[in-house]
Amino acid sequence: MKKNSDRINYTGVWPILHLPGIVKLIYQNRAVTKVKYLFSTPLGDVLAPKDLLSQNIRASSYGAAPHLTLADFFKGMEGLILEHADQLLSEGCTPYPDPNSQLKEVSIIMEKCGAFYHVARIHFLTSDHIQSDLALIVAFDNKARSLLKRDHLILSHLWHDRTKKVVPRPISLSDVEISGHGNKLPVTVSIMEWLEDLFEWHFSLSQKDNALGIVVWIPGTGTVPLNSKDYEKRVFENISEILAYCFDPASLEQICLWNNAAGDFVIGWDNRGMLTTKLTTVRLYCPILPPVSVLSSEENLLLALVYLLLDLTLNIRTDRLDGTGAYFFAGPQYIEPTVLGFFKGLRLLMEEKAMSISYTEDLASVLNSLTVQDLMDLYETLLEFYQSWHRADEDFLKKRLRTHCKELSSVLERVHDLEDMAIQASDTLTSHTA
Secondary structure, rough: OOOOOHEEEEEEOOOOOOOOOOOEEEEOOOOEEEEEEEEEEEOOOOOOOHHHHHOOOOOOOEEEEOOEEHHHHHHHHHHHHHHHHHHHHHHHHHOOOOOOEEEEEEEEEEEEOOOOOOEEEEEEOEEEOOOEEEEEEEEEEEOHHHHHHHHHHHHHHHHHOOOOOOOOOOEEEEEEEEEEEEEEEEEEEEEOOOOOOOEEEEEEOOOOOEEEEEEEOOOOOEEEEEOOOHHOOOOOOHHHHHHHHOOOOOOEEEEOOOOOOOEEEEEEEOOOOOOEEEEEEEEOEEOOOOOOOOOOOOHHHHHHHHHHHHHHHHHHEEEEEEHOOEEEEHHHHHHHHHHHHHHHHHHHHHOOOOOOOHHHHHHHHHHHOOHHHHHHHHHHHHHHHHHHHHOOHHHHHHHHHHHHHHHHHHHOOOHHHHHHHHHHHHHHHHHHOO
């Protein structure tokens, strides 16, 4: 892992021959590396058409990058990748190719042109037939670049500080200059582990019977229904477990401003058919509120955990239909698996940090005592926090807050049972891995 002071500063133009068309040939150490530019579609990866490559870069939600095209973007990323191919292969690829092998082919596949970041996948193919992918995230304007740098560093902290790997492994962070047509644009590039066979998910209305359910976006296949209410609840449980596990009991920092609609969590299935979930990005890692001076450290920790759960149960229900449609608030059936996942994540965290499990017992008692009005009052502080960060869905959440508090209060009446279930799940896992 490169330290901040060791960041790559690529500011030159990579000395290669840019031939017309999609495929470029770069002569490197007498080996020929073919570089392809592609776009990911529901039907699979397709070569980028020339008319699309000639379009301006959509730099961010603030507008396009003037006079720079998608072809310029691909060329800039091509130069960075080829210049640092040895580092990327050694640090990011599994299995590592034979040192004597040649880099035979590199594909740069545009996966998503987002409001803040462009996300691409780098596919390496070596002469000894090793294939490996890495994720490439690019930010253009100053605000997005600052966010990406912060995101990369927080992910690096969580990846190194937690035993369970719930985020991708960051590999490099660099400032790059895209050049073309006499213009230059500084961008920031984060390269990290590609989460293979994990996909974005959203709520969607079935075209067949108008039923509401979760669908998974699988490249080359399209949208695939989850087709299991148990799986749907497990998605919520897993997300909640990750967010609780990433809480910092010393600093009271937590993952904030996460967003289902933005595809922050991806899901998939392992070879046993078990649902797997990972977090892809962290926009903000901070306490919801600073420690209260009149409270003890233990009381401040309990208060922070209460706010963590309140933030979690409200946000996790919020999505956009099909990822980009109208805001949607998931039903109350998802609150219980969310609370269960929260206690599972805390159990993992406290065992890892050698903390007393009495914290979860005390927390359950506090949560069980909260009335609907107590919850409404506590959420006022959360709404102020959301407002300070200009959340786009703040008004949407306000309109649903009272109903949410009533539904959450009903689940918290059984919170001791959910805590016991988390303890049993933790004990079962420990006995199986002992």
